[in-house]
Amino acid sequence: MPRKFQNPTEDSLTLKLTLGSIAIAFVGLFLVLPLIVVFHEAFKGGLAHAWTTITDPDTLAAIKLSLIAAVIAVPLNTVFGVAAAWCIAKFDFWGKTFLVTLIDLPFSVSPVVVGLVYVLVFGMQGWLGLTLAGYDIQILFALPGIVLATIFVTFPFVARELIPLMVDQGRDEEEAAVSLGASGFQTFLRVTLPNIKWGLLYGILLCNARALGEFGAVSVLSGHIRGETNTMPLHVQLLYDNYDYTGAFVVAAILTLLGLLTLAIKSFLEWRYADELAASHRH
16 A cells, blocks of 8 residues: 655644754754844943944944945946846747856855956966056055955855746736837836846845855955055954954944844835735746
């Protein structure tokens, strides 16, 4: 006789409690506890010390640099991600699989390796270093290098969020719009964009969170110039190496708050537009 599988909802109470306890313990140990430790250590020296760290010129410069890099990188990756996803999902062409593989490349390559590659290309001993120096263009140890590194490590997020969504939606609506005389831009603006707006927003939020927290590639390219090329993650390392542990945790807490803010925005949008999201998934 064929074996009868039990409905998952009919499992024993003991099994459910065991699995639930393991899941809760795992989340508490590896997610909740580190967050508690970060904020506890940040305010262990008191609010006055935390405020002094936040208002320190070097800390403010690190926050400003991180925000500038994200403000530049995220919109560029958004444009690229939408274009790549639309191209891959809506058109058939030679090399599509290779393009998808390239989009996934930053997920498999260490950020430190990326930084070293940029040094090889733009450094004074690199391929373009002397040429750029002749035009007084500085890539390494300056904002352009930090932005390039941030763009590289974050550019898959928007594209990877949109590609499966747009593939699942198919091409019928776009083809119908074109057959009715709509231009390519009109088709994208009035048909494609409304169908992908929530996936696009999630991709942007993830891209922004990753941009603010990038360490490896930026560390190689920045030169660690205090007050000039240190982003927030690099400033955390600097404070920690200088034995200012409380200050390091204060800056780490700022990064954590930015990440939690991203999560809160995502959760709010899911709650506020739950019906519209459900309709989009059914579509």
